Amino acid sequence: MEITQLSHYQQAILLLAALIALTSFLMxxxxxxxxLVFIFAVQGILLSITTALAADVLDSPHLYISALLTLSLKGIFIPIMLQRLVINMGLHRDMETLKNPARIMMAGTGLMVFSYYVCLPIIKLSPLITLNTIAISMAVVLLGMLLMITRRQAVAHVVGFMSIENGLFFAAVVSTYGMPMVVELGIAFDVLVAAVLFGVFFFHIRSSIDSLDVDQLNRLSEVEK
Incomplete structure (x- = not known):
């Protein structure tokens, strides 16, 4: 099926899916x-637009609430909180040196291809748009994991964790036409609590050892006095 044969809604969803995947690569x-935090905020805004579009086309009013929660939490509140954490801890001046950035991007490309390969059997049972959205959702999840693996700063790990949740949420909204409202509210509350707890832990860790470098945290050992 050619893209011109798809409805405007399906074309818009594919465009938003491509932009969400692009933000994962940029991160x-x-x-x-x-x-990194700014791009994560952009990804959250794109996710909220996708949810609002699905709510309008599918006539699902509860998805408007989900879109508003997504915009408020992932597009505004959590990015602002992470930005303040980075600035207050003096990490905004630091530039993390990536080891083998070309290999990291190649690995990300490989994960994208792998996601499409794994999702190919779906095309026999579902439309082409479902294949693309599920494949991109899986790719966003895998790219979030890769981000957590390749970074040393704990803040980047939080962004990777939130990006993984974004990929799962995108698949739930587009492929299954949204989740029950109770489930969506529960997930939103869990994400909010996790973000606040991460912030508290970061302040305590920073005040204790003056670093959020994961490599240094791994080398910590108790010193007998």
């Missing part, structure tokens, strides 16, 4: 935490 290649 993978960022060395500054503030830019």
């Amino acid at each position: 993978l290649g960022q060395s500054r935490l503030l830019r």
Whole structure:
């Protein structure tokens, strides 16, 4: 099926899916935490637009609430909180040196191809748009994991964790036409609590050892007095 044969809604969903995947790649290649947080905010805004579009086309009023929660939490509140954490801890001046950035981006490309390969059997049972959205959702999840693996700063790990949740949420909204409202509210509350707890832990860790570098945290050992 050619893209011109798809409805305007399906074309818009594919465009938003491509932009969400692009933000995951951009996060993978960022060395500054503030830019990383900004791109994560853009991804959250794109996700909220996708949810609002699905709510309008599918006539699902509860998805409007989900879109508003997504915009408020992932597009505004959590990015602002992470930005303040980065600035207050003095991490905005640091530039994290990526080890083998070309290999990291190649690995990200490989994960994208792998996602499409895994999702190919779906095309026999579902339309082409479902294949693309599920494949991109899986790719966003895998790219979030890769971001957590390749970064040393704990803040980047939080962004990777939230990006994984974004990929799962995108698949739920587009492929299954949204989740029950109770489930969506529960997930939103869990994400909010997790973000607040991460912030509290970061302040305590920073005040204790003056670093959020994961490599240094792994080398910590108790010193007998």
